[in-house]
Amino acid sequence: MCWPLRLINLGLSYGRLSINEVGTRRLQKPTAFHDAYIFDLDGTVYLGDRLLPTAGETITRLRAIGKRTVFLSNNPTRTRAEYAAKLTRLGLSTPASDVINSSFVMVDFLQKRIPAAKLFVVGEQSLCDELSHGGFTLTNEAMAVDAVIASFDRTFNYQKLQIAFDAINNGARFFATNADRYCPVPGGGQPDAAAMVAAIEACTNTIIEAIVGKPSHFMVEAILNLLDLPPEKCIMIGDRLETDVLMGLNAGMAGTLTLTGATNAEMLAQSDIVPMYVIQQLSDLIPI
Numbered sequence: 001m002c003w004p005l006r007l008i009n010l011g012l013s014y015g016r017l018s019i020n021e022v023g024t025r026r027l028q029k030p031t032a033f034h035d036a037y038i039f040d041l042d043g044t045v046y047l048g049d050r051l052l053p054t055a056g057e058t059i060t061r062l063r064a065i066g067k068r069t070v071f072l073s074n075n076p077t078r079t080r081a082e083y084a085a086k087l088t089r090l091g092l093s094t095p096a097s098d099v100i101n102s103s104f105v106m107v108d109f110l111q112k113r114i115p116a117a118k119l120f121v122v123g124e125q126s127l128c129d130e131l132s133h134g135g136f137t138l139t140n141e142a143m144a145v146d147a148v149i150a151s152f153d154r155t156f157n158y159q160k161l162q163i164a165f166d167a168i169n170n171g172a173r174f175f176a177t178n179a180d181r182y183c184p185v186p187g188g189g190q191p192d193a194a195a196m197v198a199a200i201e202a203c204t205n206t207i208i209e210a211i212v213g214k215p216s217h218f219m220v221e222a223i224l225n226l227l228d229l230p231p232e233k234c235i236m237i238g239d240r241l242e243t244d245v246l247m248g249l250n251a252g253m254a255g256t257l258t259l260t261g262a263t264n265a266e267m268l269a270q271s272d273i274v275p276m277y278v279i280q281q282l283s284d285l286i287p288i
């Protein structure tokens with residue numbers, strides 16, 4: 001029998017609680033502090049160039065009482081230093097070492113598996129730079145490609161699709177930074193890496209081998225390596241059930257949904273993914 005996702009999550013996160021008990025928890029805020037707070041960025045801490053309501057004061061307060069705060073993004077269009085600089089500019093002074101994004105995890109993933117590989121990147125300059133700095137050779141010569149790396153790419157075009165098609169048909173491996181369908185921006189969204197992956201899968205009739213961003217265990221490993229804490233001491237807060245919350249729950253963290261971004265109450269009610277906590281804004285993380 002194939003268990004529904006809801007029950008898998010119950011087993012991991014709630015022990016022997018009944019569905020009704022969990023149902024009441026859907027709207028519950030944390031009642032105690034955690035040692036580490038892991039925040040998604042887009043739709044959780046900020047939207048565009050503005051902090052979301054109560055984000056700044058909440059994170060500042062958590063830091064003031066000695067809690068670790070780290071930041072995650074599946075968006076590989078900026079480096080860790082650029083994310084840190086943005087948070088600092090918005091009033092939350094943050095070192096680059098406290099930011100993990102999917103391009104950082106991709107470099108680590110590839111270095112451990114296919115060091116010195118020749119890569120073709122369906123992605124933007126920031127990802128190309130991080131892969132180059134990680135020791136990889138980037139090439140447009142399809143017959144020389146060891147792996148195609150798909151990502152969020154606002155410069156995607158038919159020529160890139162052709163090279164990816166030729167490389168994979170010639171035996172290249174196929175990985176992606178993240179599986180987000182779109183990236184929320186003020187007033188709407190932008191098509192994200194899922195669209196690039198789908199285009200390449202469709203024409204090559206292949207299935208992507210690994211996606212290293214949220215909710216993968218590769219991202220979890222990077223977080224826990226950074227924090228050096230057991231997962232049960234950590235709370236993962238994000239605005240997407242299928243990435244932020246699912247990853248937190250599956251890792252044994254307190255997977256928490258904030259209703260400030262991509263997910264509204266109706267979407268939550270229809271989902272098989274049951275967060276440990278649901279909050280209206282980040283100030284709900286402070287126990288009363």
Ligand SMILES: [Mg+2]
Nearest residue numbers: 040042043239
């Ligand atoms: Mg988000």
